[in-house]
Amino acid sequence: MIIAEQKPIPEIAAQVRQCQKVLVLGCGGCVTVCQAGGEKEAEILASALRLMGAREGWDTAFDSMAITRQCDPEYLDGIARKVTEYDAILSLGCGVGVNYLAEHFPRTWVVPGLNTKGAGATLEAGVWEERCLACGDCILHLTGGICPLTRCSKSLLNGPCGGSQAGKCEISPDVACGWQLIYDRLRQLDRLDLLLEIRDPKDWSRTHDGGLRRVVKEEARL
Ligand code: SF4
Ligand code: SF4
Numbered sequence: 001m002i003i004a005e006q007k008p009i010p011e012i013a014a015q016v017r018q019c020q021k022v023l024v025l026g027c028g029g030c031v032t033v034c035q036a037g038g039e040k041e042a043e044i045l046a047s048a049l050r051l052m053g054a055r056e057g058w059d060t061a062f063d064s065m066a067i068t069r070q071c072d073p074e075y076l077d078g079i080a081r082k083v084t085e086y087d088a089i090l091s092l093g094c095g096v097g098v099n100y101l102a103e104h105f106p107r108t109w110v111v112p113g114l115n116t117k118g119a120g121a122t123l124e125a126g127v128w129e130e131r132c133l134a135c136g137d138c139i140l141h142l143t144g145g146i147c148p149l150t151r152c153s154k155s156l157l158n159g160p161c162g163g164s165q166a167g168k169c170e171i172s173p174d175v176a177c178g179w180q181l182i183y184d185r186l187r188q189l190d191r192l193d194l195l196l197e198i199r200d201p202k203d204w205s206r207t208h209d210g211g212l213r214r215v216v217k218e219e220a221r222l
């Protein structure tokens with residue numbers, strides 16, 4: 001899922017305090033799971049902004065609601081009429097949601113309430129961590145299912161670098177060395193042979209460096 005966290009409230013307030021009426025719009029997808037931008041968070045944020053406005057003397061009105069997904073046109077069409085009542089949408093979707101709302105409602109000012117952190121997984125209750133950079137050319141079959149682009153701080157394809165110390169990355173003793181993790185896993189699986197081959201430089205044109213990426217599934221098209 002996409003993982004994200006809320007921006008500091010003063011930063012959010014600075015984006016909307018000139019507006020008359022703002023819709024704080026949550027998303028029922030990934031950001032609900034990581035407790036950053038669901039219906040509950042939208043409601044709490046709207047209340048916090050109302051209080052801040054009352055305390056600081058600006059009188060923006062805030063409503064809140066959530067839709068199933070901000071990245072699907074059918075759900076955006078469902079709020080098209082409601083959106084005309086507001087001069088801004090404060091989106092609690094990930095960056096995709098904010099982009100897509102702005103595309104869908106060209107006459108409405110759309111601002112982000114979250115910082116999108118990447119594609120990640122739940123480690124434990126309340127803790128989410130990235131696991132994939134969406135490189136567009138997955139090589140996990142070569143690395144025991146551990147992504148060197150995400151887990152190695154230098155995204156090395158042939159690691160480790162010379163800075164790995166006692167299984168930790170040289171950037172911090174709190175960060176596991178991604179290549180140590182890969183080595184340990186391949187060793188456990190008796191596949192250290194995979195480390196004997198030098199990997200070629202990655203074809204970054206399959207990432208955003210090659211322009212906007214698009215996925216098309218012909219049989220799903222109408
Ligand atoms: S190799 Fe690419 S697609 Fe696979 S997990 Fe890593 S970043 Fe994601
Ligand atoms: S210490 Fe390990 S994780 Fe850190 S940059 Fe070097 S190889 Fe990558």
